[in-house]
Every structure is written in structure tokens, then in C-alpha cells.
Amino acid sequence: MSTVGKAASLLELFSMAEPEIGLSELARRANLNKATTRRLLVALAEHRLVEQAAGTRHYRLGAGLSRLARIRDANFPFARIATPVLQDLAAATGETVHLSEFSGGALFTVGVELSAQANRVNVDAGQILPLHGTASGIAFLAFTTPDFVAAYLAKRLEAFTPHTLTAREKVAEQVRLAAERGYSVSAQGYSEGVHSIAAPVLGPDGHAVGALSVAAPLSRVDDTVAAAQGEAVMRAACEIAARLNGEPLTRARSRPS
Amino acid sequence: MSTVGKAASLLELFSMAEPEIGLSELARRANLNKATTRRLLVALAEHRLVEQAAGTRHYRLGAGLSRLARIRDANFPFARIATPVLQDLAAATGETVHLSEFSGGALFTVGVELSAQANRVNVDAGQILPLHGTASGIAFLAFTTPDFVAAYLAKRLEAFTPHTLTAREKVAEQVRLAAERGYSVSAQGYSEGVHSIAAPVLGPDGHAVGALSVAAPLSRVDDTVAAAQGEAVMRAACEIAARLNGEPLTRARSRPS
DNA sequence: TCCAGATGGTTCATTATATGAACCATCATT
């Protein structure tokens, strides 16, 4: 692995639950030598990507990340723009809704609205979803370039549950179906007991940049529920795309009076 | 420079004004070979710290940064907590107000509220302030550990304007004064024509973690104005520290009923 | 139409950089 890859892995060890970690612990979890870990942390600290707590000498994520994130969000406000739409969709369906963006060869969860129900599907922001096995992935594949789909399906597809479709033919068929009706359906392809329906979020060029998904306990979904969710998720995904790509209404609204 | 330092420098080339940059341009600005630049970008992209725009093949900051920033902000909500206080202070003084955090050996601007007046001081988020020459820096030094101050003053102090105090004695005197009255004053030590007053933001251990500053055109400040700003900036800095470190009132408010 | 000068991306021998075992100092517990 490249040195910067190792440094990035260090950053990824921090989480909401564990925002500060000591040197030895970091080295252990990243499978790196303590000296190496330290040098990486020092390099990261120089650029404010991590910082060290004065008292405990533990490390935490740095202020530079907030700055970089602000720059990104200002110019590609995917999660921010989408939040109200996610909330509406979660309220309308009563189920957990999550938004993901294509990044680093897979779908990256950038926004989540959990269902209000006790029995619900839990998804964490930052979670990485494979392109096969998830409704979001299939929806993305259905609206990306054929070259990309071909290249992806040429690889060996991992089975995440006994229900994961791993045969190229079957997955390709799912993709075709999703392209036709505008949304994808997947039952237990990635997590047991979870039923998902997803629609692509399209970029300005008409290709998918991410996906929006409704995830429900399998027991709560039948054909009519699925059809309703499909329609709702499609509308919501279009709404997000419209706001993101600056459709007329939004532009008009933001025009200075 | 370390490899991860180079990678971090690449990230820092992106800005609000220029959120997407091509490979050649990045290599040129970072003073790196194109091949090197590419390898770094690929490594960063694997961890979603950058991503490539589909159409132009230009690079931009990645979604992983937003995720990491969320983790940081959730557990160290410096800028977020401070925003309303900054706004109040800017409104009360009529001048530009900025908040900085100590990170990477200097003060890092994490929040700005610009004055409403036409003739105002402009400060950018992300700007790096030296510990000498700025009111914020002196305020920080006045409330950090004596060891740190000694080590810092042992270095050669750069002059940013003809008015920058660079003599150890003079700077140490400023620090002493700031420690006594609780805020620091600096005129044109970093930018010509700018008058600044700053107070430290203290962490739980009583040492400074950052500084809050009011910056005004020199022409608009006299002794009585400065005294008023000093009091106001001290109160505001205490308010931020209190909210940050969870003073009783805040804790009581957030207690589940 | 063709050329000139951009661009993004790749290769591979050379070289500089990252690595890690062993080390020290400090702290809290026993």
C-alpha cells in the first residue's frame, strides 16, 4: 500500500464513537509500526489533517478537514441539498432512506434518514456499498456508461449473503430491468432480512452520480408497497438531481431580487 | 517533504474559487512531476479524499472529506458552536470578527463574520495566522504553557510589515500585558492599516486552544473604541469556551427531560 | 486538412524515502 494510502487509513480509524485515539492503538489497528504511524501522524498534523489533544496526547481529526469539507460542500452540495428530500421520503415511506455517491469504485453513503419505527433498517453514514448486491448499486449501474458496467461485471462478484446474485447474467438482467423501469429492487442481496429499492441520482450529463434508496425490513414489503416505494424514490431522486444540477426553478429562486 | 505532505499539499490547492483542477495544473502548482501527482491523486481517490469529474477528468475534493469533517465537528464543534457568538460580536462591534484554532504550529482561521461596513477588514476562512504579529497570536501565547512560549520566541520572528514586532523582548512584553488584562492589541503587525484586538478561547485545562479577534480599519479605532472592543471580545471568547467545554447551563439545557 | 500545443495518462531504471527492531522516558498499577 502507498504511504498516502496508509495515512488515509489512519484518518479512517476515527469515528463518531471514538474521536480520539492514542499512538499505540492507532498503530495496532492500522497494522503499522509505531514509528511509521508516528511519522505519518506528524506529516498529517503539519497540514492540520490531524491534531493532538494537549492533555492525553491522543490524536484526533484536524481542523483542516473541516476547511476542505467546506470547500467541497460549497461546490458539490450533494448531501446538503438532499437532506430535506431524504427527510420527506423517510416520512412518506416510514422507512429508512439513504443516499450514496459514487466514489472510489463503489457507492459511498453520504446521507441517512432513519425510519421512525422501532423495527427499522440501520445504515451508517460513510458506509460503503458494493455495486452488485445492493439496490443502490444496481440503480447506479443501470444509469452509468456501458463500458463501466462491462468492466465491473468482468470481475468476480462477491456473495455477501446466500441471496446475493453473483452470476454476471443475473446481475446484467437486474441492471436491464432497472434501466427500463427507472428503479431497482433487491431483497437480502447485502444484508439478511433487508429489502431495498433504489433510484439513480443523475448528473448533468445524464449518467448516475449516486443513488437514493429506501430500505425496509423484508416482512413489511409486498408488491404494492414496493411499487409505491419505487415511484416515491424515483421522484425524490429526480428532485435531488434537479436541485443539484440547477434546474430552472431553483435558479429562479436564488436570483437576487 | 514527505509523500503524505505532498498529497496534503495537493488537497490544499483546491479552493472555493477553484474547486476543480486538472492533472497538469495540479502538478505545476504543487511543483511535482505529473506522474508523481497522478499517483498521489490515485491514492487519495482510493480513500475518497479526491474524486475525478467524469466529463472533464478534472479532480476535485472527495466525499470522504465531508465524512471525516462530520466526525470531527460532532466531537469538537468549535466553529459550529462559535458561529452565533461571532455574529453577535460582529453586530455589536460593527467590525469583522474571526475565530482561529491552534493547529500545526500556528493559528488556523476556522470562522469569520465580516463587518457590514463597506470599509472593512477581510479575512478568509482557512487563513493561517502567525503567533507573533497578530493580536490573536499574542492572545494565544499569553494563555498557553510557558515552555511553548519560550520555544516559540527562541526562533527567528519574521517581519510581515514594517510595524511587526520581532524582538523577543518586545513580543514577550506584549504577551505579559495580554496575560494581565485578558486581551491583546496589535496594530498593523500583520497587515498594514489593520487594528486587531483578540482574546484567547480556553480549553478545559485552562490553556488557550484558539483565539477570537475583532479586526478594524486602523482609522476607526481610538482608545475608547479599543477598550470597548477588548471587553466585548473577552466576553465573547469566554462564552465560546463555556459552550465548548460544557458549562453548567449548557449541560442542563441538553439534559434529557 | 493538417499541424502545434495543449491535455490526461503510463513506463521503468534510478534514487530517495519509508520502514521497523530496539531503544528511552514516563506513567499508573500492583
Added chain:
DNA sequence: AATGATGGTTCATATAATGAACCATCTGGA
């Protein structure tokens, strides 16, 4: 005082980064 953590450092060794030269494309002229 001994134990086993912790954070941090050193330096010979080995691995990973480097960059000149390369190719393929694209764009805007002439």
C-alpha cells in the same frame, strides 16, 4: 521496586517514490 502499559526516537536496511521520456487524445487555428 517491579511490571506493563504508554508516547516517542534512532539508524542501518529495504522498499517505495521518483521523473524523463513516452503515448493517446483533444482543441483551436491556419
